[in-house]
Amino acid sequence: MNCISIKNNQTILLSDIPESNYESFYDMNLELVLGHTERHCVNYFGYKAGNNIKLICCIADDTTHEILVSTCLVHKAHALESFTPQLLCFEKFEREIHENFGINFIDHPWLKPVRYAFNRADMSQTKENYPFFSIDSEELHEVGVGPIHAGIIEPGHFRFICNGEQILHLEIQLGYQHRGIEQLFLEKKKLLQRATLAEDITGDTVVGHGTAFAHAWESLCGFNAGYDIEFARTIALEMERIAIHVSDLSGACTDIAYQLGSSVFGRLRTPIINFMQEWVGNRLAKGLIRPGRNQFPFTPILAERLTQVLDIFEPQFKEMAEKLFSLPSALSRFERTGVVSNDDAISIGAVGMTARMTNLNRDIRSSHPFSLYTDLDHIPVLKRHGDVYSRIQVRKEEVEQSIKYIRKLISEVPVLSVTENMGTTPAPDSFCLSLVEGWRGEICHCALTDSKGELMMYKIKDPSFHNWLALALSVRNNEISDFPICNKSFNFSYSGHDL
Amino acid sequence: MFENIKIVYHQGKQFIPNVRTAVVPGIFRGRPVISLEKVNEEELIATCPTDAISGNPVRIDLGKCTFCGECAMRFPEKITFTKNYKLATNDHDRLVIREGEDKAVEVDPEKVRKEIHRILGRSLKLRQISAGGDNSCEMELNAANNVQFDMSRFGIDFVASPRHADGIVITGPITNNMAEAVQICYDATPDPKIIVLVGTDAISGGLFAGSPAIDRSFLDKYPVDLYIPGNPAHPLTIINGLLDLTRKKKYLKTAF
Numbered sequence: 001m002n003c004i005s006i007k008n009n010q011t012i013l014l015s016d017i018p019e020s021n022y023e024s025f026y027d028m029n030l031e032l033v034l035g036h037t038e039r040h041c042v043n044y045f046g047y048k049a050g051n052n053i054k055l056i057c058c059i060a061d062d063t064t065h066e067i068l069v070s071t072c073l074v075h076k077a078h079a080l081e082s083f084t085p086q087l088l089c090f091e092k093f094e095r096e097i098h099e100n101f102g103i104n105f106i107d108h109p110w111l112k113p114v115r116y117a118f119n120r121a122d123m124s125q126t127k128e129n130y131p132f133f134s135i136d137s138e139e140l141h142e143v144g145v146g147p148i149h150a151g152i153i154e155p156g157h158f159r160f161i162c163n164g165e166q167i168l169h170l171e172i173q174l175g176y177q178h179r180g181i182e183q184l185f186l187e188k189k190k191l192l193q194r195a196t197l198a199e200d201i202t203g204d205t206v207v208g209h210g211t212a213f214a215h216a217w218e219s220l221c222g223f224n225a226g227y228d229i230e231f232a233r234t235i236a237l238e239m240e241r242i243a244i245h246v247s248d249l250s251g252a253c254t255d256i257a258y259q260l261g262s263s264v265f266g267r268l269r270t271p272i273i274n275f276m277q278e279w280v281g282n283r284l285a286k287g288l289i290r291p292g293r294n295q296f297p298f299t300p301i302l303a304e305r306l307t308q309v310l311d312i313f314e315p316q317f318k319e320m321a322e323k324l325f326s327l328p329s330a331l332s333r334f335e336r337t338g339v340v341s342n343d344d345a346i347s348i349g350a351v352g353m354t355a356r357m358t359n360l361n362r363d364i365r366s367s368h369p370f371s372l373y374t375d376l377d378h379i380p381v382l383k384r385h386g387d388v389y390s391r392i393q394v395r396k397e398e399v400e401q402s403i404k405y406i407r408k409l410i411s412e413v414p415v416l417s418v419t420e421n422m423g424t425t426p427a428p429d430s431f432c433l434s435l436v437e438g439w440r441g442e443i444c445h446c447a448l449t450d451s452k453g454e455l456m457m458y459k460i461k462d463p464s465f466h467n468w469l470a471l472a473l474s475v476r477n478n479e480i481s482d483f484p485i486c487n488k489s490f491n492f493s494y495s496g497h498d499l
Numbered sequence: 500m501f502e503n504i505k506i507v508y509h510q511g512k513q514f515i516p517n518v519r520t521a522v523v524p525g526i527f528r529g530r531p532v533i534s535l536e537k538v539n540e541e542e543l544i545a546t547c548p549t550d551a552i553s554g555n556p557v558r559i560d561l562g563k564c565t566f567c568g569e570c571a572m573r574f575p576e577k578i579t580f581t582k583n584y585k586l587a588t589n590d591h592d593r594l595v596i597r598e599g600e601d602k603a604v605e606v607d608p609e610k611v612r613k614e615i616h617r618i619l620g621r622s623l624k625l626r627q628i629s630a631g632g633d634n635s636c637e638m639e640l641n642a643a644n645n646v647q648f649d650m651s652r653f654g655i656d657f658v659a660s661p662r663h664a665d666g667i668v669i670t671g672p673i674t675n676n677m678a679e680a681v682q683i684c685y686d687a688t689p690d691p692k693i694i695v696l697v698g699t700d701a702i703s704g705g706l707f708a709g710s711p712a713i714d715r716s717f718l719d720k721y722p723v724d725l726y727i728p729g730n731p732a733h734p735l736t737i738i739n740g741l742l743d744l745t746r747k748k749k750y751l752k753t754a755f
Contacts, residue, residue: 116675116676118675118710118712127676147677147680148626148628148629148680148684150659151659152627152637152640152641153629153634153637154629154632154634155628155629155630155677155680175676176630176631176674176676176677176680177629177631177632177671177674177677178631178674178712179631179671179707179710179712179713180707180710180711180712180713183711183712184706184707184710188548190548192546192548192567192569193548193549193706196548196549196567196706197706200633200700200705200706200707201633203632203633203634203636203637203638203731204634204635204638206635247638260503260506260507263646264506264510266645266646267510267513267645267646267647270642270645270647274524274525275525277524277525277526277527278524278525278526280526281525281527281528281580282566282730283639283731283733284635284638284731286565286566286567286635286730286731287528287566287568295572315509316509316510319505319506319509323502323503323506493634495632495633495634498676
């Protein structure tokens with residue numbers, strides 16, 4: 001095999017990644033993923049190397065806990081054979097490479113723009129001339145929604161093709177949130193700026209993206225984070241999971257017009273995020289995750305306080321959840337609505353919660369453990385049906401699981417370790433890949449350094465990058481009035497996708 | 500039925516009775532205070548990730564501040580963040596906190612347009628636009644309307660259509676790809692209308708200021724009626740800011 005096997009958060013020399021020509025690169029990665037559900041592509045991207053483009057493909061293997069990295073050098077004028085006809089999960093990665101560098105992929109079914117990056121290769125591609133799928137029929141009609149939506153949410157455009165009230169097809173056009181974050185990572189030289197940028201990738205996954213950056217940076221600098229640092233990160237990750245899952249349960253209740261559930265779950269998020277404020281001074285934990293430092297140590301007093309918060313939260317959450325899950329009018333809206341099959345989830349390369357609700361076991365906490373998950377023996381929550389009901393079941397059970405983990409962790413609060421100072425420059429000519437399971441799923445950050453140890457490329461992949469297609473598939477043959485509940489039950493990130 | 504009543508009973512009273520005087524829990528980083536202590540100014544200025552701190556005399560621009568608290572951690576004798584969440588103002592100059600000053604950030608009543616009090620003083624419907632916002636300010640705007648903060652008790656609501664709105668609320672630094680949508684939405688809002696900027700990203704661009712992917716020309720064209728700083732802005736900052744802008748002082752006293 002012409003690839004190198006690395007572990008999560010391992011730094012290697014760029015020259016250690018075996019390079020091959022595109023044909024063998026293609027054959028090898030195809031063979032790795034095709035028919036192997038335990039393997040999937042966690043990141044596939046290109047960067048400029050002189051006049052050529054270097055492609056790096058990272059395939060994670062969940063059973064052996066390794067990541068297989070391979071590379072190849074291509075010229076942008078050469079058209080390449082596309083993975084997509086055989087592996088749909090490469091669809092967006094190839095579109096992104098096409099958008100950024102102008103490389104053409106033969107047989108790609110839809111080489112459409114991904115996010116209209118400011119530095120895209122073809123500036124003539126604009127939002128206005130996006131090639132939507134359309135249909136010539138007098139019976140069918142199209143419905144366009146967005147970029148600005150009815151509620152207070154991020155922008156994106158949805159184009160439905162409907163037969164009466166029934167959705168036949170949904171196409172999602174994103175890119176409205178593009179702020180050029182990957183480029184800013186290279187331009188902003190101060191570590192604090194970069195850590196703050198990581199927190200701003202998407203404000204609902206502050207801890208997830210913050211931790212992914214911190215792990216990548218610490219690994220590049222050869223710094224071993226002490227137990228207390230990882231302890232704080234693990235608690236914060238699980239708190240973030242609880243907060244968002246609860247608020248999404250509230251959203252699901254809102255979308256089926258169940259007022260009691262909407263209000264109660266909505267307000268149950270507050271004690272969780274208010275605890276984050278007590279701990280770090282920000283309700284969404286901005287300011288907590290800093291590479292090489294334990295900015296806000298988790299003290300025994302905080303542990304006692306958190307136990308109090310959870311003691312009140314847990315019975316109230318259980319009471320409301322039991323009511324919701326036994327309410328026939330609610331269940332009839334959740335069950336068999338917005339189904340994504342297990343086959344579809346595999347083919348689009350779904351990750352995280354979206355994969356787990358179709359019985360596809362993808363959870364970085366168990367497959368490529370980081371922070372304290374090695375000791376927690378995490379068993380992912382799996383559901384089978386792939387409908388809205390499965391999604392809210394996963395959320396409910398993950399909230400309960402997170403509470404269990406937090407209680408277990410805070411029963412023994414670690415003493416502050418004396419941390420050595422982290423080196424200021426990362427290792428030169430290196431590559432590091434960091435995987436973190438955020439509440440949405442797998443977050444992947446890849447950092448590449450040049451000969452001086454400066455960041456040369458910083459590649460961010462939010463789980464939504466894989467998963468948006470699941471929403472498009474789930475609404476097929478559903479009524480258009482069920483779109484909000486389908487959308488909310490996934491709750492994908494616009495800003496994480498658009499960067 | 501009894502189960503529902505039981506749930507409501509167990510939830511108890513959740514609303515915050517007085518949003519003007521409520522105390523936020525924990526170590527909230529609100530309005531900073533800068534002492535007259537002498538510190539290495541160059542080092543202090545270099546600490547800030549967004550160049551919000553400037554020297555001689557030392558000032559912090561809340562429109563640029565990400566409230567990360569790094570300066571207060573490095574120079575605790577110089578800078579402290581108080582728990583005061585009232586940070587919103589209509590005057591950009593008032594966002595700048597100077598050393599040795601410990602005064603409230605307030606709306607300047609002289610600069611509030613007359614029609615705002617008269618027409619929007621008792622009912623305010625807003626259309627929110629996320630223009631590159633990272634979903635944190637959006638979540639806090641949503642939270643402002645939950646059962647605890649309950650902003651709609653003051654007649655302030657978010658509406659779906661700009662045609663029904665009295666103003667727009669912008670979050671995020673305004674990306675190239677959203678610039679046109681922001682303009683269309685503003686044009687579709689009937690007069691008189693207000694512009695409210697929520698969050699550091701919206702007020703100054705924050706860390707994204709200067710990125711080639713953002714286009715802030717919209718803000719050069721129209722006057723901004725209210726700046727609500729924060730990263731993200733706290734719901735209490737948002738509610739108090741909107742009340743201060745739209746209500747006359749005499750009504751504010753009787754509102755509770």
